Amino acid sequence: MFQERLSGVAMQVAVELFGIPRARAGVAQTSAAGSNLGDVLADLAQKFPPLAETCIDGRSLRAGFVVNLSADRFVTSPETPLAEGDTVLLLSLDAGG
Amino acid sequence: MTPALPHAGLIEASYRKKFVTHSVPGYHGCYLRVDLSTGSSARIALDESRLRRVLGGSGLGVDILLNEGAAEADPLSENAALAFVFSPLVGSPLTTSAKFAVVSKSPLTQRINDSLASSGFAIAGKKTGHDAIVLVGKAPRPSVLVIDDENVSLEPADELWGLANRAAQDRLRERLGADYQVATIGPAGERLVRFATISHDGRHAGRGGSGAVLGAKNIKAIAVRGSRRTEWAHPQELVALAKRLSEKSFGPATAKYRELGTATNLLAFNRLNVLPTRNFQQGSFAGAEAISPEQLSVARERTRSSCAACTIGCEHLYGLKNGDGSVRLEYENLFALGPMCGISDPETVLAACKLCDELGLDTISAGGTIAFAMECAERGYIDAPWLRFGDGTALIRALESIVSGDELGRLLAEGSRSMALEVGHNSIAFAPQVKGLEIPGYDPRGLQTMALGFAVGTRGADHNRSGAYEVDFSEAVDRRNVNTEAVPLAIETEDKAALMDSLILCKFLRGVFSDFFAEAAEMLRLVTGWDVTAAELRATAARIVTTKKQFNIRAGWTPAEDTLPERILHEALPEDARAQLSPTRLATLIEAYNRARGWTPAGYVMEDIRSL
Ligand code: SF4
Numbered sequence: 023m024f025q026e027r028l029s030g031v032a033m034q035v036a037v038e039l040f041g042i043p044r045a046r047a048g049v050a051q052t053s054a055a056g057s058n059l060g061d062v063l064a065d066l067a068q069k070f071p072p073l074a075e076t077c078i079d080g081r082s083l084r085a086g087f088v089v090n091l092s093a094d095r096f097v098t099s100p101e102t103p104l105a106e107g108d109t110v111l112l113l114s115l116d117a118g119g
Numbered sequence: 120m121t122p123a124l125p126h127a128g129l130i131e132a133s134y135r136k137k138f139v140t141h142s143v144p145g146y147h148g149c150y151l152r153v154d155l156s157t158g159s160s161a162r163i164a165l166d167e168s169r170l171r172r173v174l175g176g177s178g179l180g181v182d183i184l185l186n187e188g189a190a191e192a193d194p195l196s197e198n199a200a201l202a203f204v205f206s207p208l209v210g211s212p213l214t215t216s217a218k219f220a221v222v223s224k225s226p227l228t229q230r231i232n233d234s235l236a237s238s239g240f241a242i243a244g245k246k247t248g249h250d251a252i253v254l255v256g257k258a259p260r261p262s263v264l265v266i267d268d269e270n271v272s273l274e275p276a277d278e279l280w281g282l283a284n285r286a287a288q289d290r291l292r293e294r295l296g297a298d299y300q301v302a303t304i305g306p307a308g309e310r311l312v313r314f315a316t317i318s319h320d321g322r323h324a325g326r327g328g329s330g331a332v333l334g335a336k337n338i339k340a341i342a343v344r345g346s347r348r349t350e351w352a353h354p355q356e357l358v359a360l361a362k363r364l365s366e367k368s369f370g371p372a373t374a375k376y377r378e379l380g381t382a383t384n385l386l387a388f389n390r391l392n393v394l395p396t397r398n399f400q401q402g403s404f405a406g407a408e409a410i411s412p413e414q415l416s417v418a419r420e421r422t423r424s425s426c427a428a429c430t431i432g433c434e435h436l437y438g439l440k441n442g443d444g445s446v447r448l449e450y451e452n453l454f455a456l457g458p459m460c461g462i463s464d465p466e467t468v469l470a471a472c473k474l475c476d477e478l479g480l481d482t483i484s485a486g487g488t489i490a491f492a493m494e495c496a497e498r499g500y501i502d503a504p505w506l507r508f509g510d511g512t513a514l515i516r517a518l519e520s521i522v523s524g525d526e527l528g529r530l531l532a533e534g535s536r537s538m539a540l541e542v543g544h545n546s547i548a549f550a551p552q553v554k555g556l557e558i559p560g561y562d563p564r565g566l567q568t569m570a571l572g573f574a575v576g577t578r579g580a581d582h583n584r585s586g587a588y589e590v591d592f593s594e595a596v597d598r599r600n601v602n603t604e605a606v607p608l609a610i611e612t613e614d615k616a617a618l619m620d621s622l623i624l625c626k627f628l629r630g631v632f633s634d635f636f637a638e639a640a641e642m643l644r645l646v647t648g649w650d651v652t653a654a655e656l657r658a659t660a661a662r663i664v665t666t667k668k669q670f671n672i673r674a675g676w677t678p679a680e681d682t683l684p685e686r687i688l689h690e691a692l693p694e695d696a697r698a699q700l701s702p703t704r705l706a707t708l709i710e711a712y713n714r715a716r717g718w719t720p721a722g723y724v725m726e727d728i729r730s731l
Contacts, residue, residue, distance in 0.1 A: 038390065040386055041375055042375050045379065076371050076374060084371055086371050086374070086375070095597065097594055114375040114383070
């Protein structure tokens with residue numbers, strides 16, 4: 023946040039998309055601006071409007087989708103802070119098959 | 120029609136006249152018991168209180184089997200019983216309800232086995248006027264069991280014996296008529312491969328070897344046709360609810376299944392390092408992208424299909440480039456015949472899936488056992504230098520050898536646990552199985568709630584009886600350092616699965632429910648008229664899980680079986696040092712699970728299940 027204010031440019035995080043999010047966005051990887059999860063999701067929704075229809079509702083995920091940070095922990099709260107170097111993985115929730 | 124065998128059994132006319140069912144709506148109130156040794160059949164009444172306690176599908180199946188003494192019998196012997204079980208929802212307008220359970224003791228695990236399959240066989244089977252069809256004994260020669268309403272006969276199957284599933288089903292429908300629904304075993308079931316499937320219309324009652332149980336009874340196929348419908352207690356409300364459910368099934372919760380199918384898990388699991396690779400030696404696979412459905416659909420034809428009475432349609436079929444038609448691709452097939460064996464050639468993986476379909480092999484057990492054999496060959500424990508990870512020709516050759524019965528095939532046909540015990544060298548430490556059932560495509564080290572689900576599962580390592588991976592894919596737990604707080608969450612997924620498998624509804628519908636137990640209670644009320652509540656169904660689900668455990672105890676279960684392979688408990692994933700599960704942590708989770716279930720800390724069920 024401090025760095026963001028200093029530079030006036032929002033932090034960019036890497037985003038990887040899987041399953042339906044990838045199909046909707048039409049890309050496997052991208053980047054988005056924000057220092058917390060909600061900001062990043064909102065930025066993604068703006069960049070890829072089909073994502074907003076299925077996967078993202080404002081600054082939150084729609085039911086059936088989850089975010090994992092850097093192949094480590096799953097998070098849902100829009101207020102989850104993101105750090106430099108984090109990768110946001112956007113996934114469909116259900117497994118099975 | 121081919122003449123019936125001399126011993127063919129027809130229900131006695133007097134009995135037929137006398138038998139009038141006055142059952143609760145949704146049920147016929149009886150099951151058909153066919154003794155294949157004597158060619159006789161009988162209808163056995165199912166009273167309402169019994170049905171309400173165990174519902175149908177898996178629940179009713181295990182209850183019937185316990186009464187048949189199946190837990191104590193050798194599953195490949197004449198004494199063994201095998202049940203095709205329908206449910207109160209089959210034939211209703213509720214989406215995804217056209218399913219049946221095949222329940223028996225597993226020849227692979229020697230424990231309870233309930234496999235589910237879908238489509239027209241469920242609807243036609245229930246329309247014969249029975250809530251289940253139970254087979255005991257052994258036909259004197261290869262036979263087809265034909266059930267046409269109350270008429271039951273055995274017909275010769277000599278010209279079908281040896282045929283692959285699709286050919287056998289086509290031939291039988293030509294013989295009997297297109298209005299019969301047919302379930303068959305492939306050559307694997309005939310040869311008593313312990314992970315042989317029962318196939319219907321391209322779908323399989325896949326896990327645990329029910330195809331071998333049928334093969335041991337000399338039954339190549341069952342053909343069913345019927346005209347008896349059950350009533351619904353509140354038909355108008357049921358139709359309205361079914362319409363709402365169908366509408367919800369078109370929403371985002373099922374988009375993944377409709378648009379991409381389950382195979383799309385592959386890349387996500389790979390990224391999370393939980394994609395079992397080269398017999399669980401790694402959790403990610405360098406060749407994953409090449410065999411992912413995202414890549415497969417770029418270069419080849421893809422079509423979509425669905426089971427009868429389903430509005431989701433999760434089945435995605437991929438064309439083979441050699442012009443040999445197409446094949447259904449699921450995540451489990453893809454993982455087991457791809458990364459698990461180190462195969463990154465898409466054509467080989469699809470051809471292997473197709474071969475398993477036709478031979479009637481469970482893909483998870485086939486892939487798991489072959490991957491295990493590949494590691495044994497690599498270590499020099501077996502004399503098969505050609506059997507190498509990543510070699511597609513070797514994979515196809517190994518699959519063929521399972522049914523050809525050559526020396527290696529004879530070992531493979533027993534599954535990885537038995538093979539390890541025969542191979543020696545403590546290879547059981549890396550045999551990828553729990554209770555003899557090969558582990559599906561979720562590495563338990565990185566998904567430790569699922570690890571618990573696998574370890575305690577009554578049919579062995581199984582992703583359909585415990586959905587505990589859902590807990591790991593949430594922020595409720597640290598998936599690589601799970602503690603006992605995960606236990607009730609794991610139990611909740613197991614209970615939900617038990618209820619879905621007994622009602623029966625497809626698990627791919629689960630995302631559309633906001634309160635599954637309450638919504639399931641409403642469905643059951645509208646079908647049966649029972650004043651059933653969510654609380655009652657929670658108790659029913661727990662009872663069904665306990666009944667399966669009771670079956671296993673009678674079959675010889677001991678607490679030592681509730682564990683994971685040594686490799687999983689002693690080696691961290693090479694890609695992720697945090698993905699490590701110690702034996703002590705697993706033991707703590709298991710004890711907490713047993714206590715939460717109301718069993719002894721070791722996992723015994725002390726009370727009589729009938730009084731639960
Ligand atoms: S969602 Fe798939 S498996 Fe389930 S009933 Fe529909 S087509 Fe069959």
